[in-house]
Amino acid sequence: MNAQLPDVASQTHQSLHLDQVGMAGIPIRLQFLGQEVTARITVTVDLDAQQRGIHMSRLYLGLEQLLEHKELTPALLGKTLQKLLATQGISSEQLRLELSFEWLRKASALLSGHQGWQAYPIRLVARVTPQGYELLEETSLLYSSTCPCSSALSREALAEVFAEEFSSQPLLSAQEVTAWLKNNASLATPHSQRSQATLGWVSSLENLDTFSIAERLQAAEKVLGTAVQTAVKRPDEQAFALRNGANQMFCEDAARRLAGIFETCDQWLDAKIHVEHFESLHAHDAVASKWLTRRNTPAPWLKAI
Structure with a gap:
């Protein structure tokens, strides 16, 4: 075979700088907080107007080499961003890496001691630009909400x-x-609904030693008071009913409670909270959102994701 294969990407093209070019949905196995997970990765770089295409194979092979079966840490993410960006030479100065997967945590019933697995969707978005390295940690949790009006x-x-x-x-x-x-007493009963809260926060990647997702989930479930249960017996069910009665909330109440957990937290620059109450009374849902920032304005790239 010809040793000099054609490089179509170097041929003439219409000049225009592109913000993101890359690959989406790459499967990979890695470790997260000591647990093996299967993640889907999206990796993109910006592209100089003078370059027709990026070096996609370099990104793919770099991901395999750097992350496959490794314990994911903020330090490893920072190293991965740096090395992957270097594979593109001078044609790119920004790189975005997104990982999505499901993380399991063992949860105990309120009274009986029975246990089961709770599943949490995790999304990590790391980005390097000439201004530095940043990381978005995002997760969601399910809880019950009883309507105060009802x-x-x-x-x-x-x-x-x-x-x-x-x-x-x-x-x-x-x-x-x-x-x-x-x-x-059950002549008229208030309506309750399964509800979902999504929390995301941006930090400077260089200042992080560990991920704070487990800590944030624990704080969110504590402040809401009605996180969904796994295995339960009747005493657990009754205890959960009492919690629902003691924690009646509109979606606005839930969003404000969740915003409070960021007041004493360190190492975040921007945060977002989105609450959805999947109504049992209406065919539509109730939603509430809140943006928090310690900068003059929230990071523009956070609002887009």
């Missing part, structure tokens, strides 16, 4: 029925009231 209306309906039935009996014993409630 609860108030349910209580009002129950009170009206109680007053109507016992208006002629001014004196009731605790036993009589208890017996009535056991049979009638």
